[in-house]
Amino acid sequence: MKKTFIAALCASSVGLGACGLDIPDLNNPSLESLQQTPTRSSVTAAAHGLLIGNRDNKSDHNGYVAHLGLLGRESYTFDTTDPRFGNEMLxxxxNPGNAAFGGNFWTGPYANIRNANTLMEALDKVPADDLNDAQKEAIRGFAKTIQAHEFLTIVSARDTNGGPIDVSGDPRTLAPIVSKDEMLTRVVSLLDEAKGHLDASVAAENDAFPFTLGSxxxxxxxPSTYVKFNRALKARAQVYLKDWTGTLTSLGESFLDTNRELTLGTYYSFGTGSGDTINGLTNTAIYAHPSIVRDAERKPDCVDVGAEPFRCLDxxxxxxxxxxxxGTYQNLSSTYGFTMYEQPTAPLPIIRNEELVLLRAEANINIGTExxxxxxxxxxxxxxxxxGLEPVLLTTENAVDVLLKERRYSLLFEGGHRWIDMRxxxxxxxxxxxxxxxxxHERFPIPVLETDARQ
Incomplete structure (x- = not known):
């Protein structure tokens, strides 16, 4: 009975961090050393671990982008070794009992949230001559931004099923499951707390993290530029909360810039070196949904050329x-593939300038004044x-239709946006x-090990 309880605890949201850091990991220091005798090197190693944890399962062929892409009819996954891509997902x-499908996007994010708590608790014990107060503030701002992003992943998958947010206490005590709006409100508050830490670091004349964030x-x-990423994430969460004026305020503090390239933003990076991770969206079993081409708008006065099948399309x-x-599988077929992730080191967007422009348009559409x-x-x-498309005249009647079309093609297969938007x-x-x-499917279920642990 005791062994069963421990197994359930490790799989549940409240137990993940305590169990996860007990496992030797070259990307994280041991839990004991981090809690009892933290040093600059152990803290910065733990910070790197948060970056790696945040990237985890985003680009796998059964990861966040691919699974949400399936649900939003952006993609197919014709994996002949696993029929669940065609039946369970569609x-x-x-199934909440399988962590690779219906129970996905839960254990990893909660583990990273708890690991961030462990990191922040360790900061107070690091000697000042190893890390000064301003550097510690920078780390706190970084860690809370990561936590907010992980909660945003969980609530984007679970929607109205909600999830726990009070997971900082005793891992043997089950935190209550709260609503979607409460989760999103926690995302916003964490991002604001993080901004306070980042601003404090800059105000103390420390505008550098004591670790590298990567390419x-x-x-x-x-800290002074990372906070613009923080504000961008807040704007996304505020749109989900329908806080339209708050969205515009956050976007004004973000990196939104119509004079810069639309690709400007933050990305998950990948590598082929020992111990690194490749972008799994290169998997040849992943196809683009035919409706993407079928529904695409045509450029005005364009003449098709056989050798250029998409010449006249958006x-x-x-x-x-x-x-x-x-590709054909389970009575599904496609003759289209994605070209954004052809190389195993291709970066995966977290949030880009193009999305910020679209978030601003959405906020203004919902504010609704002339x-x-x-x-x-x-x-x-x-x-x-x-x-290459003609401008449109926006009206209160067509505004949402135009917005959703532009979001569909601008954010295609980057982060489940189509499924989330249509929901x-x-x-x-x-x-x-x-x-x-x-x-x-409308949402992912809460994993069975989580619900069983509450019985």
């Missing part, structure tokens, strides 16, 4: 999609014209059902 119900954070590797299609040999609608029209048309606007019933028994 028909029937999601994916190029341009955002200092330029985002040609940049992200290519024709490939037909001036706000005009501002939204300018932002949406800026993206449309760049991609947010109660339009999941508009997603394609390719077979008679197909369904569109």
């Amino acid at each position: 028909t029937g119900t999601l 994916g954070y190029a341009g955002f590797e200092k 330029a985002r299609v040609g940049r992200k999609i290519a024709q490939v040999a037909q 001036a706000a609608l005009t501002a939204a029209e300018e932002d949406l048309n800026r993206i449309r014209v760049i991609n 947010r606007y109660n339009r999941l019933n508009q997603l394609p059902k390719d077979r008679t028994n197909d369904v569109v």
Whole structure:
């Protein structure tokens, strides 16, 4: 009975951190040394561990982008060794008992949240001549931003099923499961707390982290610039909360810049070296959903050329999609593949300037005044014209339709945005059902080990 309880505790949200750091890991110091005798090197190693944990399972072929892409009909995964990609993910119900499918995106994020708590608790014990107060503030700002991002991953997958947020206490005590809005509110408050720490570090004339964030954070590797990433994440969470004026405030403090490239942003980076991780979205079993090409808008006055099948379509299609040999599995088929992740080291976006422009347009559309609608029209048309499409006249009647189309193609297969967006606007019933028994799942269930531990 005791062994069963411990196993359930490790799998539940409240037990993950305590169990996870007990396992030897070259990317993390031992739990005992971090808690009792932390040093600069052990703390910075733990910070690197948070970066690695945050990247974990985002680009796997059964990871966050691929699974949410399946649910949002952005992609197929024709893995002939596992029929669940075609049946469980697209028909029937999601199984909460399997951590690779219906029970996914729970244990990893909660482990990282608890590990961040352990890191922050250790900071007070590090001697001042090893890490000064300003450096510790920078680490706290970083760690709380990571925690907020992990909670955002959990609530994006679980939606109204919610999840625990009070997971900083005794791991043997089960934290209550709270609502979606409470989780998102916690995301916002964590990001604000993180900003306070980052600002305090800069105010103390320390504008550097005592560790490197890696190439994916190029341009955002200092507290004064990392805070702009923090504000971008807050804007995304505020849009999910329908806090439209708050969204505009956060975007004003973010890295949104219509004079900069739309690709500006933060990314998960990958490598082929020993101990590193490759981008698993290179998997040849992953195909693009045919509706992406079928629904794409045509450029005005364009003449098709046989050798250039996407020449007359929205330029985002040609940049992200290519024709490939037909893949067929379980009465599904596609002749399109993604080109964004052709190399194992291809970066995966966390949040980009293009999304921020779209978030600003969404906030203005929902504010709904004439001036706000005009501002939204300018932002949406800026993206449309760049991609070879004609400007549109935005009205209160067509604004959401235009927004969702632009988000669909701009953020294609980057982070489950299509599924999340259609759910947010109660339009999941508009997603394609390719077979008679197909369904569109609304949310992931809470894992069975989590619910069993509460009985």
